[in-house]
Amino acid sequence: MRAFEYVVADSSAAARALAREVGAARFYAGGTTLVDLMKADVERPQRVVDISRLPLTAIERRGDVVRIGALARNSDVAYDATVAQAFPAVSEALLSGASGQIRNSATIGGNLLQRTRCTYFRETRWRCNKREPGSGCDALDGFNRGHAILGTSDACIATFPGDLPVALAALSAHVVIEGDAGERTIALEDLYLLPGDEPQHETSLAPGELITAIELRVEPLHARSHYLKVRDRASYEFALASVACAVELDGGRIAQARIALGGVATVPWRAVDAEAALAGAPPDDSAFRHAADVALSGARTRAHNGYKVELAKRAIVRALRTVCGGAA
Amino acid sequence: MSTTIERPATAAPVTHVGRPLDRIDGHAKVTGAARYAADAPVGDVLYAVIVQSTVAGGRIAEIDETATRAVSGVVEVLTYRNAPKIPAFPFDFTVPFAEQLAPLQSDEIHYDGQHVALVIAETFEAAREGAVLLRITYAPGPFQATLEGAHETELPDNFFGNAMQVRRADPEAAFAASEITVDATYSTPVENHNPLEPSATVAQWRDGELIVHDASQWVLGSRAAYAKAFSVDETQVRVLAPYIGGGFGCKGFFWAHQTLAAMAAKVTGRAVKLVLSREQMFTSVGHRSSTRQRLRLGASRDGTLRAVLHDVQGESARVGAFFEPAGVVTPMLFAVPALSVSHRVAKLDIPSTTAMRAPGETPGTYALGCAMDELAYACGLDPLEVLRRNETETDGESGLPFSSRNLLACYERGAEAFDWSARTHAPRSMRDGGELIGWGVAAATYPAMRSRGEARVTIDAAGTIDVASATHDLGTGMYTILAQIAADALGADPRAIRVRIGDSAFPLAPVAGGSMSSASIGPAVHAAAERIRREVISIATSAGASPLHGLRADEVHVVDGILRAKDDPARAIAYADVVRLGGSGALEALGVAEPGKEQEEYSFHSFGAQFVEVRYDEELARLRVSRALGVFDCGRVLNAKTARSQMIGGIVWGIGMALLEETVRDDRYGAVVTNNLADYHVPVNADVPAIDVLFVEEPDLKFTALGARGMGEIGITGVAAAIANAVYHATGVRVRDLPIVPEKLLGGAAQAAWRK
Amino acid sequence: MRTTERPAVPPRSSAPLTLRLNGRDATFVVEPNVTLLDLLRERAGLTGTKKGCDRGQCGACTVLVNGRRTLSCLALALVHAGDEITTIEGLANGGELHAVQAAFVEHDAFQCGFCTSGQILSAVAVIAEGRAHSDAEISEAMSGNLCRCGAYPNIVAAIAAVQGAG
Known part of the structure; x- marks a missing residue:
């Protein structure tokens, strides 16, 4: 250091x-x-x-909006009664991440800005376009079992490692950002940039901007949500694949659905096409599998991460089945 | 001082030995008072941080120390350019150098991760920053770090006394005559020990003497190595390791960082603390070699073996000699009429491989245990039944009878406790809710070894009993069992006995490896304590002022530290008073124990049976061990509590080996890329189910008077096979390549099954 | 706008730091790049807190910060000015072991002992958090503390025993 x-x-x-x-x-x-x-x-x-001691830790409900201060600790948010009830996927995602100790320190704002766990990024000896623009990417033809299959580029296949942002993406959360010109609020997905040719640029934050809160809307869709994480160990590990989903049922049909993927993409990955495929469909395995196929249709795999396509699909099916309450 | 040679078959009456006594070092460990190497209270210490090579071959072209030396607090930077010369390390295993290469002696690079510089500073922070700022440029050269393409292969004859190329009878003919043949290749990856304590050395020179607080499984071995490296007499070196934060083999040999710490202390004239980073632990203290093992089994239709071929391919460092002797169990575990075992070792440009919990037996029992399961399915027989049918009473390799072999009893008790008879044979035939269930079994074994060991027992004028030996407690329970052994011999409370170990100034003890510490030191403590007891009784019955004066020795007994006349309990005298009557400040005796000619008469091994249940969530390829049972025959159990813990630990290691652990090298660079505990997955609490441990306890009095064989390693053996076999039973998929991670269960057939 | 009571600490300069350490105020002079873990071990002499990975991957450095279990390796010391830190050395009440410490001895919830300080502090917090109601819950809650000796089943038993007795 x-x-x-x-x-x-x-x-x-x-x-x-x-x-x-x-x-x-x-x-x-x-x-x-x-x-x-x-x-x-x-x-x-x-x-x-x-x-760390700024007073940005409150979790407040104002009307249909729950605002979570950027410095609220992961553990406090996970166990907050309002969050657990209105946004189960958020609570589950937080509790699936890291360990109890780390969740006590880690903040919501910091969690949004978590850096990739790509080995080649995390040690300066390797070539990494994200760390050292233009130096090349040792992951492309290296050990890439954990690397992304969605949102990748020829410059970077580093996986976004977080859990919470995946759940937030599925629940259409917004990020409150304070800058010199005052406060602005953007959709969570607009915070993240795909790696493209410049993987060193990870977010749309301008210099000197500070995330001060996230906002979530209380609505029936978000209350029927779930976060599923698949990993090698049973705990204390990053995802091989994860799914956050939310479903609103209307009679025997899916009125609307939200799906976001973690562990398989370079950013928290909202599967918009898969959501569209589910709208109006019956909540059964056949529809879930179709949605899963749609969600992964753009996957690009490397030597060691091809399995993630199948694993993510299965996780999507399981998560949807779970959130639909075994309706299938 | 008197010396007593322990003789086998003089078992003492047992009271404390065997009991589930709480660890006597427990209080120190739960209060933070136990001081491990890096905790040594050495004042005015400098901190040293190692810089390692980032190429696997070639040489150092340039070193720029400017920025490093500019960091305030940096005291010295050692590289090959200014490091003191160290004589080449002899490589004959008399001194436990892990690598022939003495550190910082030339610009040559032999593997990725080689120590190339040492930054020494007043604070850890300054040393760490200085290390980051050191600029080393390399002239990279060719290297070979993979088995594929290895151009130098050795066919070793021998590995620590075990034949590595074995041929028995006529295997080709026996295979030809076999009704059933199984032929499969199993592979195991590189693994790292990763004890929670990173290796650490605090070294200081005082008046020409070197004092080292060291994370060492062999204080006397380290002492010899320091002496050799710095050309001083062994009496001028003292190595201290009263507490060791786990070792599992990686602290047994002597590694380059130990030399560096002592070198830095010498150069600076100050005490130096050097702690390896977790990342450095992956290349600095050895690893378990990967293996590729071909197993060919020829058998009769009834599952009895007629021939076995076991060909082991593994890796070894060019700078080291260790390799993984995975074929070592195949000649002795089952009755095998015809046999061929071979080992081929590729010499690679990698850090040295080393002993890791049951080297050889661990990968060997995995491959052989899986092959036996495949044989059972090929024969349409219950896997446990096939194990039973291949039982033997003699060691097929040495031809000697086993001193004791209760493997059949382990199978029986395990089957009963596990409810094995409820198992249905067909793969994928057992389910619970949405999950597939698999049950697997495999045999466990590890040789019982012992070495010459010594211990000194002292009683002082305050009546305090002290046991001292240069042995070690890596969490193995040595402190406690030595207290129990001494307590039995002396009629004392084990919790009142002071045990001091992990100090090279104490009497001779071997490396804490090979599961031999308790069998080597336990009898020595027993002998010393018995000798003291006789002396005490002799003084008490002969001294005129003693209340026991005039009694014969057999008319006196000792309870709770008080000698009493058997027929008149009122006639009594405490140890302290006897010591005072004896006129000296203390009574002491050295006990010595060593193996004898029983080694030529018997084959000494421990045995066990591992039973495992896995649950498989097929949709998510989520595999968990849900139940494990190990049944072991290790002779006498010296402490039921610590023994159980040690076996549980071995089984947890087996879970890690089977499902999680793998050190991955990026072959393009010959460099480890999973060099941390987030990418190298050791099991966490939630990965480990309830584990049952049973002992089939028959004291092995042919082995030692105590009858205890070792327990450090057998617990892991057979576990990975039992798990892999359970995975097959659950899923119908044979994964022959560890670890069994999700992608290996998501292959073609498995995928089709889920999609249908 | 800059805070008056906490001026900037320039690189390689030291600043006084006072925190409440095992119930007593303790003052140090530290540079910005000193972690709480290294402060405890190398400057406060509290070597019971262990460094197993130094990167937030093992839990051996767990201490209580204002009662919450925290990894001291991922925390800068200066950030914790004024905080109440409890290490393993501060857990026992004089000569009397904390119930979790005693249970760890009784249930043999360790072997080498190196992860034990972190395990015990983590366990104390897990019980206080009310997340030790079943073996499965304990296992999950304790999964941030690696034990390479594999004492996990005994760790769960020890915590369950304290929870049951409490």
Whole structure:
């Protein structure tokens, strides 16, 4: 870990100002990703701005909108009664991630900005376009069992590692961002950028912007939601494939459905075509399988991750069946 | 000091031995008071951080230390350019150098992950930053780090006394005459030990003497190695390892970082603390070789073996000598009339392979155990029945009878406890709810070894009993069983006995490896304690001032540290008073135990049977071990609590081996890419089910007077086979390539079955 | 806008840091790049907290921060100014072991002991969180603490025993 300047911010505005004073600043919220990657010499901030004690931790319901402060801890959000009831997929996703200890430190805002677990990104010895633009990608022809099959490019196949953002994508969450021009709110999916030719650009945040909250709408669709994670170990591991889904049933038909995938894509992956395929369909395995096929139709596999296509499809079917209450 | 040579077959009356006594080191471990190597309270310490090569061959072209030396607090940077010269390490296993290569002696690179520099600083943070800022440029050269394309292969004759190329009778003819043949190739990956404690060394030189707090499974071996490396007498080196945070083999040999720590201390004249990072643990302290094992079984239709061929291909480092002798169990585990066992070892440009929990037996019992299951299915027979039908009373390799072999009893008790008779034979025939259930079984075995061992028992004038030996407790329970053994011999409370181990200044003990510590040191403690007891009684019955004066030795007994006349309990004297009567400050005795000619008369092995249930959620390819039972015959159980724990630990290792663990190298670079505990998956709590352990306990008095064979390694053997066999039973898919991860169950046939 | 009471700490400079350590105020002078784990081990002399991976992947460094179980390896020390830190050394009440410590001894919930400090602090928090009501729940809640010796079944038994007695 290189030397850096440490400064505590006493307001979000102060935090942003402090961050903009130097070329390479990083906000310290929970520290779980930042400290890890600073030890790996992947993150080399000149200045660390400690925002961990800013009062952005509330979970508040205003009308049909639940606003979760960016500094709320993962564990507090997971066990929040409103969240667990109105957004089961969010609670399940949080509890499937990391460990109890890490969930106590990690924050919601930080979780949105979690960096990939790609081995070739996490050690400076390897070629990585994300870490060192233009250097090449050692994952393409390397050990890529864990790598993405959706949203990839010839420059990067690094998997987005998070669970929560996948659930948030399925539940059409919004992200509240504070910048010099005030506050703006964007759809969660608009936070993330596909790697394309410039995988070093991961989000649409401008320099000095700070995520202050996420917002979720309370509605029947979101209450019937579920997060399913498939991994090698039974716990404390990143996903090989994961699915967040939400379904609203109308009589014997699916009125509307939401599906997002994790562990298989470079960003939290909303499967919009699969959602459309489910609209109006009966909640049965045949419809679920069709949706799964649609969701993975654009998959591009490498040497070791071909299995993820089948695994993700099965996970989609299982998650939909579960959320439909075994209606199939 | 008096010395007593322990003789076999003089079993002492047993009271404490065998009981489930709580660990006597437990309090220290649950309060944080137990100090492991990196916790040593050494003042004014410097911190050293290693920098490793990032190429697998070639040489160092350039080193730029400018930025490193500019970090405030950095004291020194050691590279091949300025490191003190170290004599080449001899490589004959008399001194346990893991690698021939002494560190920082040339610009040559032999493998990826080789130590190439050491940054020494006043703080850990400064050393860590200095290491990051060190710029090393390489002139990369060719390397060979995969079995494919290996151009140098050895056919070793021998591995620590075991023949590696074995031929018995006429296997070709026996195969030709076999009604049933199974022929399959199994592979196991590179694995790393990953004890929770990273290897650590705190070294300091004081007046020409080297004192080292070391994460070492062999303090005397390390002492010899330090002495050789720094050209000092062994008496000038003291190695301390009272607590070791797990080892499993990776702290048995002597590794380059140990040399570096002592070198840094010498160069700086200060105490130096060097702790390997978790990432460095993957290339710095050895690994288990990958294996490819062809098993060909020829049998009669009734499942009895007629011939076995076992060809093992594995890897070994050019700079090392260790390899995985996976064929070592095949000549002795079952009755095999005709046999061919071969080992082929590719020499590669990789870090040294080393012993990892039951080297040889672990991958060997996996491959052989799976092949036996395949044979059972080929014969249409119950797999346990096929194991039973191939039982033998003699070691087919040595021709000697086993000292004790209760494998059939292990099968019987296991089958009963596991309810094996409820198993239905056909694959995919057992279900529970939406999940497929599979039951698998395999045999376990590990040789019982012992080495010369010594222990000193002392009673001081306060009556305190002290046991000292240069042995180790890696979590194995040595502290506790030695207290129990001494307590029985001395009629004392084991919790009142002070056991001191892990110090090279103490009497001789072998490496904590090969499951031989308790059989080597236990009898030595027993002998020393018996000797003390006789001396105490002799003083108590002869000293005029003693209340027991005039009694014969057999008229006295000792209970709770008090000597009493058997027929008049009022006539009594405490140990402390006897010591004072004896006129010296303390009584002490050295006990020595060593193997004798029984080694020529019997084959000594432990045995066991592993039963496993897996549950398989086919849709999600989600496989979990839901039940495990190990039944073991290890001779006498010295402590029922710690023994059970050790077996559970072995079974947990088997779960990791079967389903999770794999060290992956990027073949393009010859470099490990799963070098952390997020990518190298050791089982977590939720991966481990309730595990039952049973012992078929028959003290092996042919082996030692205590009758205990070792327990460190047998627990893992056979587990991976039992799991792989259970997976076949559940799924109908034979995965012959560990670990059994989801993608191996999502192949063509399995996929079709789910889609239908 | 910059906070007045907590001025910036320049690189390679040290700043005073006071935290409540096992019930007592303790003050150190540390650089920004010192983790809470290294502070405890190398500067506070509390070596009961272990470094197993230093990267948030093993749980050996678990301590309680304001009562919540936390990985001290992924935390900068300066961030925890004023926080109440409990390490394994602060758990026993004088000579009397905490119930979880005693249960770990009785149920042989460790072998080498290296992960044990983290396991015990994690277990104390899991019980306090009310997430130790079944073996399955305990197993899941304790999965952030690796034990390479494989003492997991005994760890579950020890925690269940304390939960049952509590």
